[in-house]
Amino acid sequence: EAAVGMLYPRDSESRESKLLDGIWHFRADMSPTRAKGFDEMWWSAPLCESGPVIDMPVPASYNDITEDKALRDFVGWVWYDRQFYVSPAWSKNWRVVLRFDSAHYYSIVWVNGKQVLEHTGGHLPFEADVFAALRFDGPNRITVAVNNTLTPTTLPPGEIQYENDTSKYPEGYFAQVLQMDFFNYAGIHRHVRLYTTPRKYIDDITILTNVVGNKGQIKYTVVLGGEKTSGNDSVQISALDTAGRVVASGSELNGALVIPNPQLWWPYGMNDTVGYQYTLMVNCSGDVYRQPFGIRTVRVTEDQFLINDKPFYCHGVAKHEDSDIRGKGLDYALITKDFNMLRWLGVNCIRTSHYPYAEEIMSLADQQGVAVIDESPGVGIKHDDNMGPESLKHHKEVMTEMIQRDKNRPSVIMWSVANEPASKSPIAEAYFKSVIEHTRSEDPASRPITFAGSVSFEEDTVVQFVDVVCINRYYGWYEDPGHLEIIPLQLHREFEGFRAKQRKPIIVTEYGADTVPGLHREPSFMFTEEYQVDLLQETHKVFDAARQKYLVGEMVWNFADFMTVEGVKRVVGNKKGLLTRQRQPKRAAFTIRDRYHALATGQ
Ligand code: GCB
Numbered sequence: 262e263a264a265v266g267m268l269y270p271r272d273s274e275s276r277e278s279k280l281l282d283g284i285w286h287f288r289a290d291m292s293p294t295r296a297k298g299f300d301e302m303w304w305s306a307p308l309c310e311s312g313p314v315i316d317m318p319v320p321a322s323y324n325d326i327t328e329d330k331a332l333r334d335f336v337g338w339v340w341y342d343r344q345f346y347v348s349p350a351w352s353k354n355w356r357v358v359l360r361f362d363s364a365h366y367y368s369i370v371w372v373n374g375k376q377v378l379e380h381t382g383g384h385l386p387f388e389a390d391v392f393a394a395l396r397f398d399g400p401n402r403i404t405v406a407v408n409n410t411l412t413p414t415t416l417p418p419g420e421i422q423y424e425n426d427t428s429k430y431p432e433g434y435f436a437q438v439l440q441m442d443f444f445n446y447a448g449i450h451r452h453v454r455l456y457t458t459p460r461k462y463i464d465d466i467t468i469l470t471n472v473v474g475n476k477g478q479i480k481y482t483v484v485l486g487g488e489k490t491s492g493n494d495s496v497q498i499s500a501l502d503t504a505g506r507v508v509a510s511g512s513e514l515n516g517a518l519v520i521p522n523p524q525l526w527w528p529y530g531m532n533d534t535v536g537y538q539y540t541l542m543v544n545c546s547g548d549v550y551r552q553p554f555g556i557r558t559v560r561v562t563e564d565q566f567l568i569n570d571k572p573f574y575c576h577g578v579a580k581h582e583d584s585d586i587r588g589k590g591l592d593y594a595l596i597t598k599d600f601n602m603l604r605w606l607g608v609n610c611i612r613t614s615h616y617p618y619a620e621e622i623m624s625l626a627d628q629q630g631v632a633v634i635d636e637s638p639g640v641g642i643k644h645d646d647n648m649g650p651e652s653l654k655h656h657k658e659v660m661t662e663m664i665q666r667d668k669n670r671p672s673v674i675m676w677s678v679a680n681e682p683a684s685k686s687p688i689a690e691a692y693f694k695s696v697i698e699h700t701r702s703e704d705p706a707s708r709p710i711t712f713a714g715s716v717s718f719e720e721d722t723v724v725q726f727v728d729v730v731c732i733n734r735y736y737g738w739y740e741d742p743g744h745l746e747i748i749p750l751q752l753h754r755e756f757e758g759f760r761a762k763q764r765k766p767i768i769v770t771e772y773g774a775d776t777v778p779g780l781h782r783e784p785s786f787m788f789t790e791e792y793q794v795d796l797l798q799e800t801h802k803v804f805d806a807a808r809q810k811y812l813v814g815e816m817v818w819n820f821a822d823f824m825t826v827e828g829v830k831r832v833v834g835n836k837k838g839l840l841t842r843q844r845q846p847k848r849a850a851f852t853i854r855d856r857y858h859a860l861a862t863g864q
Contacts, residue, residue: 266465266484267386267665269620270360270456273549277351278456281403285343285449287317293433295337295408304371304404308342317341319453322365322446322588335409336421336437341449342404352397355457356487360388362451362620364407365589366415371404381655382416383409383450384616384638385662391455409447410437416638416659417441417615418647440641441615441680442835443581444824446588451619459548461487461494467705468541468554468669472569477523477556483514483543497544503537514545525569526555526671528632529609530861535630538671555627555671561709561728563764564811568632568674575632575768575814576857577610578603578839582618583823585842591619598844599820600625606839606850607857612713612770612816615640615680617663626672633672634711634731634770637663639679639696648682648692657699664703675708676700681715681733682723690722697726713770718758729813730759733771737796743787745799752803760811767807768814772800773837778847788836790848797849801856817853 270278286308290298297303303311317323319341324333351357361368365383369376372394380387395401411419420438424430439445464486471478479500498511500518509518524537538553560567567573580599582589596619603611611631613622616638626633637659642648660678667673678696683689693712700710709728714721724730732755734740736748756767776793785791797817804815822838825831834842839850 265665266463266486267388267662268463268465268550268552270358270454271551273551275548276456276458276550278454279345279347281343281345281453281455282319283343284316285319285341286314287323288312288314288340289323289332289335290338290340291331291335298338298340298406303340304376304406305374307402308340308404317448318587318590319449320362320451321448321586321590322450323448324444324446324588325586335447336435337410338406338408339448340404340406342402344400344402345455346400347395347397347455349397351457354460355392356390356460356462357392357395358388358456358458359391359403359453360386360456361449361453362386362591364405364449365409365447366411367408369406373402374404382638382659382662383447384618385659385666386451386620403453405449407448409445411439411445413644413646414649414651414655416652416656417641418643418652419445419641439826440643440647442825443583443615444588444826444834446583446824448588448590450582450589451591459487459546461485461546462548463543463545463550466541466543466550466552466669468552469706470554470556470558472523472525472556472558475522477520477525479509479518479520479541479554479556481511481516481518481541483545485514485545494546495544496546497542499542501540501542503539508539520556523556526557527630528568528573528672529604529630530607531568531571531573531609536628538627552669553627554669557671559674559708561766564766564813566674566709566729566766566813573632573674573813574808574860575610575816576860577608577612577632577814577816578606578820579612579614579771579816579818580618580820581614581823582616582622583821583842588824591621593621596622596625600629600631602840602844603631603820604629606854607861609857609861610634610674610814610816611820612636612677614713614819617666620666623667623670623672627670631672632674633670634675634677635663635667635673636677636680636713639682639712642679642682644683645686645688648688653692653695656696660696660700661703664700668705673708675729676704676710677712677731678710679712681713684712684714684716684723685720687722693723694726711768718755718762724759724763724765728765730763730765730767731770732759732767733818734769735772737799738774738787745795748796748799749803752800753807756803756807756812766811766813768816769804769812770814770816771818772815773797773818775832775836776838776847776849777832777836778841778845793847793849794852797852
């Protein structure tokens with residue numbers, strides 16, 4: 262069987278790693294065809310020899326690093342390179358894997374001029390054993406070409422619009438048309454690293470948990486990679502608690518463990534302990550890997566979302582990976598601050614709108630008991646040519662990669678396959694039936710599946726396939742702007758309409774109002790801090806009435822302000838944040854904080 266593992270790189274007695282983060286050399290290929298780098302084979306020598314280079318941090322988006330508008334808004338291939346060394350000790354009986362945690366969007370990677378990797382999709386890891394391409398006795402060079410062009414069949418989809426009338430547009434003019442409401446930040450967004458494993462290695466681990474009476478039941482599967490199994494592998498499996506005590510053990514590659522009186526994994530607010538995780542320590546013929554896991558169950562009924570058989574009410578926010586200067590680049594200070602602000606707000610659940618987030622973010626969610634609706638990059642599926650066979654194939658591959666990466670995470674309580682697709686047409690019905698069936702068959706833990714929809718119950722054709730109905734609604738904002746009095750009627754009507762079609766629980770995955778911090782008016786007026794508060798509060802009345810029945814969650818759009826393309830609806834980005842882009846509270850943040858802390862103590 263082909264190696265499919267995508268375990269997060271973790272050092273151990275048998276594994277070492279080396280981050281290649283730092284300042285790299287960089288050049289955007291501004292040639293009209295964007296193909297100069299390939300014509301001149303820029304990977305065959307250091308980048309600084311084929312033309313001028315600038316310094317570029319990794320990880321980070323390249324867009325906001327310089328003062329060059331052409332680079333900020335660039336569409337096409339950019340090139341990165343750097344030197345590195347590996348210890349001769351790594352040449353003995355090791356596998357050396359080069360892993361990109363993500364690069365946006367389409368990437369090709371060379372080591373010492375030899376192509377070692379190619380990957381499509383911006384938010385998921387890719388890796389390869391590069392042992393054969395490495396030098397252990399001198400400098401190595403890594404070259405990366407990344408292309409951020411979005412097409413009708415990428416996820417997210419996009420389009421390039423060409424203008425040929427030279428009386429109106431300069432020669433060769435084209436513009437990228439985005440179908441989503443966030444800036445198409447690009448570059449090497451997460452860590453790049455080398456890590457070693459023995460030649461025979463642990464390729465994948467799957468852990469399934471269940472709770473029966475006072476017993477935690479663990480089913481695990483370990484997949485080995487590398488040299489053919491000789492049949493006499495030594496296998497040691499131990500489940501450890503947080504104090505490092507062995508609470509169960511086994512000696513098979515596939516097995517079951519029982520943990521008596523387990524500490525369950527709980528989200529924030531549902532128990533005194535939250536985010537409790539055990540570690541499955543796997544030792545296979547000397548390769549050691551420690552996989553964290555949480556014991557918890559997730560189940561959906563006609564009107565409830567149950568975690569460990571207790572009703573869970575999601576009081577959360579949708580987020581973005583977005584901040585000043587670094588764009589979508591991973592930053593430890595930023596993500597730690599974000600989790601502090603999530604706790605400050607009293608949030609117990611986030612949605613990774615609109616793409617899978619960095620694994621470091623997912624790990625904080627696991628540890629801090631923040632439940633996650635894990636969303637794919639299926640955002641902006643608006644046209645029929647985004648739902649053809651090629652799109653479908655790619656969408657399924659992305660779902661597979663996502664599940665492969667996140668399947669063991671206790672925080673992930675549901676998959677979201679898309680955000681606001683055009684879910685009215687027969688083509689959407691067939692397309693999403695197929696994507697959702699595929700997702701169901703891929704997740705060994707059978708988590709619930711959803712998508713965040715914007716189409717009314719009267720026209721939607723996809724909700725029939727999901728477990729939880731998730732709806733994004735902007736009453737009083739895009740619908741009847743300025744009119745808060747319509748919210749109770751229209752939102753209630755949608756709830757009842759969906760319920761009449763499908764007896765499934767509902768989460769409002771988006772509602773909100775653009776708010777310019779510091780803008781005030783009494784009585785409230787759109788874009789003021791008061792209007793955001795009023796809109797939220799008016800909506801909460803409807804939530805409170807439906808909460809006892811079938812509403813299982815509410816999520817504000819958005820945690821913080823974030824960057825978008827330039828456009829007449831956006832004043833330097835989307836301003837629907839409870840927090841500014843610098844993570845300082847607007848007035849509505851206090852409204853939500855009061856409400857969420859009350860909901861957390863009420864559960
Ligand atoms: C939506 C989208 C989200 C946008 C938001 C808005 O429905 O899902 O990506 O940013 O509305 O503010 O328009």
